Amino acid sequence: MATEREQQLMRRALELAANGPTRGVNPQVGCVIVSPDGTVLGEGWHRGAGSAHAEVDALSHVGSDAACGATAIVTLEPCNHTGRTGPCVDALLDAGIARVVYAVDDPGTVSSGGGARLAANGVSVESGVLREQAEAFLGDWLTTARSGRPLVMLKWASSLDGRTAAADGSSKWITGDQARADVHRLRTRSDAIAVGTGTVLADNPSLTARTATGELYEDQPVPVVFGIRDLPVDALLRQHPHPHVRLDGRDLESDLRTLRERGIRSLFVEGGPTLASAFVRAGLVDEFVVYLAPAVLGGDHLALTDLGVGNIAEAHRLSLIDVARVGDDVRLTLRPKGRN
Structure with a gap:
């Protein structure tokens, strides 16, 4: 079960997500990378189609070794496909992230499945943290993605x-x-x-x-x-x-x-x-x-x-x-x- 600190950081991730563009087919996503002792190592958000996804943006602010064993708090399930950018799942695995906490499952038929793949590779995964708040935030995008x-x-x-x-x-x-x-x-x-x-x-x-x-x-x-x-x-x-x-x-x-x-x-x-x-x-x-x-x-x-x-x-x-x-x-x- 997500800790109180992880829930607090999910709220911060939603704040970061709000910096992203509201138009276009890509969602607004925010991510926080945190060390095992709860120290924030890096923050990021998605800036639009073709730009780094929130997880990759957050990792870019973390030292190459510091992310190993850390936790990624992200508002949307990490993507599991290659579009204009590579899969976020690969970036998290390559960085040595030990735990991923996310709010909403990715509704895409192609991009979903990131959580299961992370778990299959030994990463501790928890979904549904602050789901209601995140779904309300992503309301319009979720409507279009699902329909x-x-x-x-x-x-x-x-x-x-x-x-x-x-x-x-x-x-x-x-x-x-x-x-x-x-x-x-x-x-x-x-x-x-x-x-x-x-x-x-x-x-x-x-x-x-x-x-x-x-x-x-x-x-x-x-x-x-x-x-x-x-x-x-x-x-x-x-x-x-x-x-x-x-x-x-x-x-x-x-x-x-x-x-x-x-x-x-x-x-x-x-x-x-x-x-x-x-x-x-x-x-x-x-x-x-x-x-x-x-x-x-x-x-x-x-x-x-x-x-x-x-x-x-x-x-x-x-x-x-x-x-x-x-x-x-x-x-x-x-x-x-x-x-x-």
């Missing part, structure tokens, strides 16, 4: 009666400046932003994340367009810092797997009601972000179209995670029941 697709956040802005445009189709602007600025900040947190071809043809969006003064944020989401219609040669998204990705949208689950294979961990869906409804019908929305403006419009321009709900028992039930006032508008954050 094999990006985390999907669906956003729309509407009037109180659920309309996204007036009777004549005009929709600029339903919400206020602060709400729109808030959306742009959310865009920067996602690897990609998605719309359908209908939105591109109707609104000609740039699909960039911009400050209140119109400047581009440093972190830009990759633009993704679902649909088969041709895009105009002068579409603004063609000026995006990243080349746009085209997917036909006929099989959203397959499309999402394709995106994850391209290194996209999170997708911010801002398309119109057709695309939004397709994601909801398919049960592929992990989080809803809805901005409600203090206005009523009436009419036919609803945020969502037919969802195949025939009676109240078939309703898509959501859990309310957060409510925030953003200027004169309200932002609701919700997740499907059972996913929070």
